[in-house]
Every structure is written in structure tokens, then in C-alpha cells.
Amino acid sequence: MKLQDVSKRYGDAIAIHPANLSVESGKTTVLIGPSGCGKSTLLRLIIRLIEPDSGSIEFDGKPVTPDNINVLRRRIGYVIQEGGLFPHLTARANVLLMARHIGKSPQETQNRLLELSDLTRFSENLLTRYPMELSGGQRQRVSLMRALMLSPELLLLDEPLGALDPLVRAALQKDLKEIFTRLGQTVLFVTHDLAEAIYFADQIVLMNEGRIIQRGTISDLREKPADPFVSEFINAQRGIASV
């Protein structure tokens, strides 16, 4: 996955200045920055929920176009903060929606479903429940299962743990990291929480006001800040969370 000179503006407000970003295969890249810095916008540009004004996006060496986007979307998993589960479908139907839609065999999907419920530690008994009948953490596990159903090459996570209470959040962080490692999954993870970023990241990408300020490991950011903002951001978070 590669973004080249991608930009986006809404009227006079520039959401993303021309940005370059590549996500390394099999690694977890974390996009971090203060609210409104454009990190979620960048994610939404990748899956084309919004159209870029300029620049190109490549996936697996091929440019993403309106013609191939729906096929590519099936090779990308996307999880958002509220889960995005459809309330009229059971957990199971939510997970199987796309697989059924593209005509995968029931046997194949059933096996995959069991595999995933095991992987995400989501009890099979709960699969017949509707999203309203699940807790926030359970919903995020279902959402993750849905995103992983078609074995996507890239997993996009937009503050997936942002709405959870600390205990549930900690448990899910641990499980997520385990899952990524086991699957060798390529992940692009958006968060505003530095501790979470450090926990997951192979590479951290720090953004502010629509620009990518610096990319690297946490030690790069600490020791060789590219900009005073980098130190400011790290120190501000250090004050509350033990880093």
C-alpha cells in the first residue's frame, strides 16, 4: 500500500497536505496525532470513503481506481470505533455478509467463522445475538471478525478501542497484538493514544494539521524529533500515561 502526494481539502480548509505514505507488509504501522490532525481522513482516503483531490494510491502495485475499488475493498478489512455492525443482522450474519454476497461456499465460510471466533476469543454461543445484545468489547471482536473474514491483505483500524473502558481495552489490546502476530497481518492502525501506539507499532507515523511530521520508531521520535511539535506531543502524553 502506497500513497503518493495524496491531498484533500474541504472548501478552503485543507484536510490533508500532499502526503506520502507506505505501509510495510506484515508490519503494524500506527498513525498518531491530536484530534483533527487528518489521521482518520487519511484512512478514509485509502478505502475511498472520500475521494482524494490529487495524488495516487497504489495497492499491491496497482493504482486504485473507481473501477476496481469494490474488489479491492474486499481485500482490505476496516474496523471503526463504534464497530459499524449492522443492527438488523446477527453477529454471525454481520461476519458472513460479504462472504455470502460473493458466493463463497457455506462449508468454507463456516470453517472460517469458527477459526475466527477462536482467534478473536469470541464465544460461538454469542454468534446468534444481535449487536444490541452484545457489550462494546464483544462488538469490536465481531467487527474484527467481519474485517478478517475474507483474509484481507491489509487491515485498517480507526481508533478501534477508543470507546471501551480501560479493562476491556487492555484485554483487547493484548488479544489484537497476538492476532496480528499470528496472522503476520499488515495493519494500519489509527489512535491518538501514545501508549497504545508504542504497544502496537513497528513504525509510528506522527501527524499534525494535515501533515505527516515524522515517521520512525518511538526511539527515533524521542531522540531525533524532526520538529518541536514531536517532543511536545510525546511529553504531553507522558505526563499522564506511564510510557
Added chain:
Amino acid sequence: MNRIRKAGKEEEIDSGNQESRRSKQFPRFLVCWLSHFLLIFSCVPAFLISSSSAADVVIGSKKFTESYVLGEVAKRTLTDAGIPAEHRQGMGGTIILWEALKGGQIDAYPEYTGTIATEILKTDSNVSPDQIRSSLEKLGVGMTAPLGFNNTYALVMRRSEAQRLGIRTLSDLQRYPELKFGLTHEFLEREDGWRPLRERYGLPQQNFIGIDHALGYSALANGSIDVKDAYSTDAKIEESDLVVLEDELHFFPKYEAVFLFRPSTRADAIAALRCLEGTLDETRMIRLNAEAERTKNYAKAADLYFNGRDGAARRPYQNFGDSFSRKLARWTLRHLQLAGFSLLLSIIVGIPLGIVASRGGAVGHVILGFAGVVQTIPSLALLALLVPLPFFGISVRTAIAALFLYGLLPIVRNTATGLQDIPRTLRESAVALGLGPIARLWEIYLPMASRSILSGIKTSAVINIGTATLAALIGAGGLGEPIISGLNLNDHVTILEGAIPAAVLALLAQWFFDLLDRVLIPKGLRL
């Protein structure tokens, strides 16, 4: 609005991509809807076809007792002559009957010379019957000679009140500007009605209201009004002890009863109608009218005409034996057909319109605006507007079309609102999964909006059941039939015979749709 526009934009982004194959699962809730409606309305085509009459000659009548009675007399005369005839009772006012005659929905109806001159030919009311006949011939309509009585307009008062004030003539009214007038809507508007009358006699009264003819008699009896317009052969004049105020200036033109007919009607039918010429004087007509109001049975009143004329043995009237329960069943079935079929059309058209409207933009505004404007047209006016159009006329079709238009707004609006209320995150999740636009609509958006859509349909159903009572005004039948006859006869029991079942039907519909909610709204949305 922003959100919708944005969603619309996102649709464009992947518009080039189409599903390699459509989902096999047709949304369950839609399948349910369709099967329900097919079940209920499988009888509809049959009744639409049968709504064109099997009888050779169709007689129409206006919405008042005398016209009903004359219609029955004509029907009886024709059937006695061996000509299959049907009588469509109380179809409406002059314009509706005239259009129906010209349009061929009816073959003949009773009319009055004064009305023809002023309302139809738009000429002076002093023209002679012969002049009228030749003018009508040019319009392709035939007219019999007068039947024998003059049913002109008159103003009437309570006898006691008139005597107390010493009012005998219309001029005497000048002295009492405080008198309250209750006048029929038609009289208020007519070229030979209230306004010129008031000018001619210099009447000072400011206090006048428009009121239904039959209700006006009750208002007169209980003193809510003091003066009302009436027809000089009204049975009520004798019954309620009223006096006709003398028209000393001869303001009111002659209203001699005749039959208008289509010259293409079979010749023996025209000949039979001609036999009625000169056979009914005023006293006799008042008696027939009184009989009709007393027995609530126009056919029976018409019998009196034949008995009095030739003393023939009284023939049992075919429909007279209709029990109330059979009549009620007939009215109710027709009512359900009217409301149900129009609702089905509203659903079929309204949901797609709502989907388009939910995307906002100019088209969306036009759709919602149109549906909203239709809703503001009074239902009676909408019916009257549709009647002169080709294809419609006086028919079940017109009633269904009007009800369909009425039912549209709640469905369109609720569909649009239901879709617009889907949170942006869920719309985006559907897009991000890689579902195409059609699959998103069928599998995600419509099921999620189902509660709102169903509640729109429920509203439409209840409105339609209520409004369908007006269909009887244009001869489309239903539970409005007893309501209109009841209004006409000033008979509360008859009104209730239609009003109560209509209310019960509305409640049942509400209950039925509540039940349907449980079947059709996905369980996950009802938690």
C-alpha cells in the same frame, strides 16, 4: 442535508463497479410484503373490470332525495319495458353528472331547465325549453319534455317565526337584517343564486353561512339559522311546518324537471323515458319525496309513482330484501378494495420515490414538494379535479387515483427520513465492505429503514380508509354510501351505518399493521 449529499457523492465513487452477481437472498421483509399484498388483492383486477356496468342503460342521479327518486322512477320504467338498467345514486352535483353524461359513464339523468340554462349553457335563465333543447342538441345531448313539476329555488322559514315577524314575501326580509341565513354551497355560488338574489331584493343580511342541504333543515328546526334555501318540492317543507317566502319579483327562473340523455342510447329506452313527460305534478312529487324520506327507501318511493298512475299490482323491488348485513358486507368489501388497491399503488410508487428523495438535491425537493402539495388539496376538490380528465370520469378508477395520491406523501416522506436517519458510520461500513450500491440498498439500508417505512404505510392505510368514504360521492361505492345517503336524508342512524364500520376498519388496519411490524421489522431493530 450535508450528510445525504455526501452519501450521494460516495455512491458516485464506485458507480462504475457492479456486482459480478446479485445476492441470492432477496430481502425477506420485502418478500413478505409482496406476498401479503398479492394475497389480499388478488381479487382487485376482477372488480376493476366489472366496474363497467353490465346494464344497457345507466341512469345517474344527483346527491339529493328528489334526484334519487327520479333516478329510481326512470330505472323502474326502463326495466318494466324490458331494458336492463342500472341506477348510480347520488353521484354528485351538476358538473359531475354533466361530465359523466358527456363522457358516456351514464346514459341519462334527471336535470332542471333552469340549471341547464344557467349552469350548463351559461345563458339567461329565461330561455324556453325549446331553445334549450336545440342548444343541447348542438352539444350532442338530448332532452325530454318537462315531467310536469317546477322545482325552483325558494327561501323558507319556520312558520311560527314568519308569522311572528309578519314575513310573507322575500321583500319582507329587508326589515330584519339580523336574521341568520344558512345556504347550501351550491346556492351560494350559483349564477342564479344568493348574490344576484340579494342584489335584486336589496337584502341587508350579513350573517350567512354555507351548510349542507339536509343538515340545514336541522339547523333551521333548532333555531341555529332562520332562513335557508330549499327546493319548492322538498318534502321537508310540509314535514317541518315551514313556509315558502313568495318570490314576488319572479327572480327564480323556472326549474322544470326533465331527463337529459345521450342520443346514442337505445331508441326504446329514450321512448320509455319520454313516457314520463307530463306525468308528475308538484303535489305528487312532494308525496314521492316525503315517502322517500320517511321510508329511507327510494325504490319504494318510486313504486308509489307507478301504483298511483295505473294501479298495477305492486311489484316487489328486487333489492328491497337486501339485509343490512349483506349491504354492510358489500360496502365493506368495496371499501377495502378501494383503500387496499390504492395503498398498494402508493407503496409501489412511494418507496422508490422515497429512495430517490432521500438523496436530497433538486429532484428530492421536487418529489417531497409534489407529494406535500397533493396532500394540501382538499380530498373533495381532488376528486372533482380528476373527474373531467379523460380515462378517469365518474369511476372507481378516479377514486383509486385520488386515494393513491393521498397515500403517497406519508410513504415517500417516511422512506426518505428512514434512509436519511441511518448513521453515517453504518453507511460507510457498508461501502467499506465492498458492497455495491444495489446490494447496500436491499440488504442494509432498506431493512434498517423498515420501521419508518412501515409506519408511513400504516399512516397511509388509515388515511385512505377514512378518505375512501368520499369515493361514494362519485359513485364508487364503499362505506361512504350510507354516510352520504344519511346526510342527504338527515338520518343519523344511516350515517352511523357507514361511519362506525369505517372507524372499526381504520382500527383494524392499525392493528393489522402493528402485527405486520413484528413480522417485517428485523428482530435486531426491535430490541
